[in-house]
Amino acid sequence: MAAPTIFRTCPTTGLKVDLAAQSLIKANIVAAVIFLALGGLFGLSVALTRWPDVHLLPLDWFYLALTAHGLDVLLCWIIFFEVAVLYFASAILLNCRLAAPRIAWAAFALMVGGAVLTNITVLQGESSVMFTSYVPMKAAPNFYLGLILFAVGALIACGNFFGTLVVAKDERTYEGSVPLVTFGAITAAIIAVFTLASGAVILIPTWLWSIGYISNIDPLMYKLIWWAMGHSSQQINVAVHVSLWYAVAAILLGAKPLSEKASRLAFFLYILFLQLASAHHLLVDPGISSEWKIFNTSYAMYLAVLGSMIHALTVPGTIEAAQRKRGFNKGMFEWLRKAPWGNPAFSGTFLSLVMFGFLGGISGVVMGTEQINLIMHNTLYVPGHFHATVVAGTTLTFMAVSYLLIPLVLQREVMFPRMAKYQTYVFAIGVSGISLFMMGAGTLGIPRRVWDVTMSDAIFPFQFPPAAFLMLTLNGIFAIMAAVGGVMYVVNVVASTFWGKKTADAPKAQKASPPLAAPVRVAVGTYGSAETLYIPGTIVLVGIFFVSFVLYYYVNWKYLAEVWPLR
Amino acid sequence: MAITSPANRLWWKEPIHRIELTWIIIAFLWGLVMFFTMVYWHAVGDQNLANTTFKTTPQAYTAKTDAMVQQYKVREEFGIPVVRPPPGSDVYLLARIWMWWPILELEKGQSYRMHLSSVDYQHGFSLQPVNINIQVHPGYEHVFTMTPTSSGQFGIICNEFCGVGHHTMASRMYVVDRN
Numbered sequence: 128m129a130a131p132t133i134f135r136t137c138p139t140t141g142l143k144v145d146l147a148a149q150s151l152i153k154a155n156i157v158a159a160v161i162f163l164a165l166g167g168l169f170g171l172s173v174a175l176t177r178w179p180d181v182h183l184l185p186l187d188w189f190y191l192a193l194t195a196h197g198l199d200v201l202l203c204w205i206i207f208f209e210v211a212v213l214y215f216a217s218a219i220l221l222n223c224r225l226a227a228p229r230i231a232w233a234a235f236a237l238m239v240g241g242a243v244l245t246n247i248t249v250l251q252g253e254s255s256v257m258f259t260s261y262v263p264m265k266a267a268p269n270f271y272l273g274l275i276l277f278a279v280g281a282l283i284a285c286g287n288f289f290g291t292l293v294v295a296k297d298e299r300t301y302e303g304s305v306p307l308v309t310f311g312a313i314t315a316a317i318i319a320v321f322t323l324a325s326g327a328v329i330l331i332p333t334w335l336w337s338i339g340y341i342s343n344i345d346p347l348m349y350k351l352i353w354w355a356m357g358h359s360s361q362q363i364n365v366a367v368h369v370s371l372w373y374a375v376a377a378i379l380l381g382a383k384p385l386s387e388k389a390s391r392l393a394f395f396l397y398i399l400f401l402q403l404a405s406a407h408h409l410l411v412d413p414g415i416s417s418e419w420k421i422f423n424t425s426y427a428m429y430l431a432v433l434g435s436m437i438h439a440l441t442v443p444g445t446i447e448a449a450q451r452k453r454g455f456n457k458g459m460f461e462w463l464r465k466a467p468w469g470n471p472a473f474s475g476t477f478l479s480l481v482m483f484g485f486l487g488g489i490s491g492v493v494m495g496t497e498q499i500n501l502i503m504h505n506t507l508y509v510p511g512h513f514h515a516t517v518v519a520g521t522t523l524t525f526m527a528v529s530y531l532l533i534p535l536v537l538q539r540e541v542m543f544p545r546m547a548k549y550q551t552y553v554f555a556i557g558v559s560g561i562s563l564f565m566m567g568a569g570t571l572g573i574p575r576r577v578w579d580v581t582m583s584d585a586i587f588p589f590q591f592p593p594a595a596f597l598m599l600t601l602n603g604i605f606a607i608m609a610a611v612g613g614v615m616y617v618v619n620v621v622a623s624t625f626w627g628k629k630t631a632d633a634p635k636a637q638k639a640s641p642p643l644a645a646p647v648r649v650a651v652g653t654y655g656s657a658e659t660l661y662i663p664g665t666i667v668l669v670g671i672f673f674v675s676f677v678l679y680y681y682v683n684w685k686y687l688a689e690v691w692p693l694r
Numbered sequence: 695m696a697i698t699s700p701a702n703r704l705w706w707k708e709p710i711h712r713i714e715l716t717w718i719i720i721a722f723l724w725g726l727v728m729f730f731t732m733v734y735w736h737a738v739g740d741q742n743l744a745n746t747t748f749k750t751t752p753q754a755y756t757a758k759t760d761a762m763v764q765q766y767k768v769r770e771e772f773g774i775p776v777v778r779p780p781p782g783s784d785v786y787l788l789a790r791i792w793m794w795w796p797i798l799e800l801e802k803g804q805s806y807r808m809h810l811s812s813v814d815y816q817h818g819f820s821l822q823p824v825n826i827n828i829q830v831h832p833g834y835e836h837v838f839t840m841t842p843t844s845s846g847q848f849g850i851i852c853n854e855f856c857g858v859g860h861h862t863m864a865s866r867m868y869v870v871d872r873n
Contacts, residue, residue, distance in 0.1 A: 220697055257855050261816050265869040303703040307696040344855045346816055346831045373696035383695050388850035389714045413836030414747035421732045429725030436721035497732050498741055504827040505818045505853040572822045574853030585862040586772050588848025589822050660711045690824050692740035692841040
């Protein structure tokens, strides 16, 4: 028999909190933050090496640091945090016990073990193969084994999430449909299962190949399947951080979705189409037809992009509707001016929303256009783009949400609130600089993953234009700023989690009333759940976004039209 | 709220407001425009990478490249042969750690059937400052037609990580005006 589940009642929301789920959320967040600190340090050292006048790391350390950077932040930080979000969106939001806490701890142990194993292997120096580890370049067997263990752990965590949904349904801990945020988390978990399965399909044979049991792994097949994991895992992030945008708006402002139907449709489009797109990485590779590339890279006619564009209206729209309901009705933008900009959870979320859309989203669609990819593939434009999606989008959102999870779930006060207030801005400015200047250097042809772009050791060095070096210098400066923001975050989270003042506990004898506002039956026929759909400010913002998108898209077609004809 | 169950249990029966619906339609149409722009460019655009590819082996590809070098070599630079194949011919470029072999000298305004392959790791063909970037795989011979439209000395650098000498893997391509 399993131990009986112990709940506490949250004083703020009235939700029942399963203490086992709470401990697991805490453990996963702590692990995530440790890997963020480690990976961030590697990232800073990479950026400082790219800064031509500093050129920090020696040759072998640069490639080692670059491999470890991708591993620790893209994989470990993000997925540990996502597991915490999955437990939060299931057990906590559904007022339910976690399905199998012991198995969840086993999953956590597997993930930690795998992450540590791969990290040690990378640090031993024989596995500087980059995060993508393209064959036939071979890493030590434990590099792949660690990744496999980590993926198995993450898969078990997803299983626990689904199990908790079943338990919640079975024990009727909620009425009607799951909340939108949980729906988004389900989207993420479904994509995660596809992603992790793809990872198993390619990493297990590659591990066997590294030991010597398999003689050959086809490099093209490897890339195709590896990116079914690599790209899809970024789609998990998108689904999770968009869910969290809705969650923050709801927790801070009481925001209600403009329309449950439109927002859920957008998530549903992710489930159906988002995990295509491994073609993004194969657009200039041989042996694949243009028909497949076009269909796959566009997520079947941009239907997943459609999902994101729906969120681009509905997320700021819910915020505007909630703010107008609170009385900020003057003019077009009073709702935005008088938003809680001093609250890091809000500022981080809104900055993330803007930067993800304008920098990450637009550049991603442009770069993922079959022909335009010719002038961007493997240049620094690529990391410029994905730092806008994964760092400005996912990481900044996770940081923002941490400032809510620490008091609400971990029951600690944020130890340095003033530092938290500025942290999101410092980090956001740093990251936008990193993204913009890497993209800029990329359009000037600077390759990614190169230790020395002056190529001083080469027999036939190519001289890049001075503007490119200026961009790399600026990239280094903004990387320092982002690192400062990162340190401010890590210090605050670790200090608050372990030594923060405990928040007052709830009166123990609260009756298990329905959480928050109990669902009320409303006549069908009203538009969605927001009280107003008067959102002129959001319409203007979305209009600016759309015009920027269209212009930038066609400007790049023009650049493409100027290069040498190819057929 | 987004963190509670929908207030209206029959949320899927709610109509979608005009503002949202309009945006969904605009976004959907924009997706179609972007999709068909790619298709359209295949019909009328000049920059479409051919997907013609043959399976090959390092030995076979090296032999083909050698044959071309023997036939069209005009000089050497730092021990690397410079070849000047006739316009319209098959031109082989071989990638290996950490060099491009041989150096090509082409004529402006002429078309060449380019062949690209690697004999070891994956490499990245990056022609600068034109900024054409193509992935190079071992075991696959990628064939496409390229027409240089500007003359001068160009750089070919590797932009796929290929080991510790990656940053030295750079070469040249000459494009000369027709005499």
